[in-house]
Amino acid sequence: MRLLAPLVLIGLTGCASAPLKDGTYPLQPGQRVSLSGNTTLSYDSFSDSRCPANARCVWAGKLSFQFALEGPDGREEFALGPDQLAARPRALHGARVALDPASIPPVRNTTATRPGDVIPVTLNITSP
Numbered sequence: 001m002r003l004l005a006p007l008v009l010i011g012l013t014g015c016a017s018a019p020l021k022d023g024t025y026p027l028q029p030g031q032r033v034s035l036s037g038n039t040t041l042s043y044d045s046f047s048d049s050r051c052p053a054n055a056r057c058v059w060a061g062k063l064s065f066q067f068a069l070e071g072p073d074g075r076e077e078f079a080l081g082p083d084q085l086a087a088r089p090r091a092l093h094g095a096r097v098a099l100d101p102a103s104i105p106p107v108r109n110t111t112a113t114r115p116g117d118v119i120p121v122t123l124n125i126t127s128p
Contacts (some may be wrong), residue, residue, distance in 0.1 A: 020095050026103075026122045035125060039071035039091060046119045050107045065099065065121055080121075094128035 019092045025033050025041070032042035051057030053085040069091040076091045086098040100122035 005034070020092060020125065020127050022095075022125055022127050024122060024124050026120060028120050029118050035069075035092070036071075039069060041097070041123070041125075042068050042070070043121060044068050044077075046121075048108075048119065052108045054109055055104070063104065066120070067097070067123075080123075092125075096124075096126045096128075098124045098126070100124060 020036050020039070021034070027033065027043040029045055032040050033098050034040050046066065047062070047064045050061035050063055053058070060081050062081065062083070066077065066079050067086075069076045069089055071124055073091055076089050078087045078089050078097075080087060080097070080099040082104055084102075086096055086102060088094060088096055103120065103122040105119055
């Protein structure tokens with residue numbers, strides 16, 4: 001019985017989640033970063049329907065960045081943008097993902113978008 005207790009502790013240690021890597025992560029659409037040994041964060045896409053600076057619009061539009069976390073519990077998606085700069089996804093167990101406001105681009109000057117337009121972002125990850 002005395003030998004069983006250390007074996008149980010060793011087994012439980014292997015099941016614990018790897019610690020989260022706090023830090024600042026600049027990302028391009030389609031890029032992913034490992035936040036721990038078993039959890040990755042990917043910048044899936046963005047949507048920018050904001051009204052151009054020199055246009056009259058009925059609707060102001062919205063800028064939204066879509067992200068996904070993949071880990072032992074599956075996939076969890078969430079969005080950030082100027083109207084929601086931070087989130088606490090369940091998969092990160094209380095850690096905060098915050099969009100750096102300096103990485104939010106100003107509205108376009110024209111209604112045209114060029115093929116291949118990308119909006120890079122910078123995320124700050126902090127543990128609870």
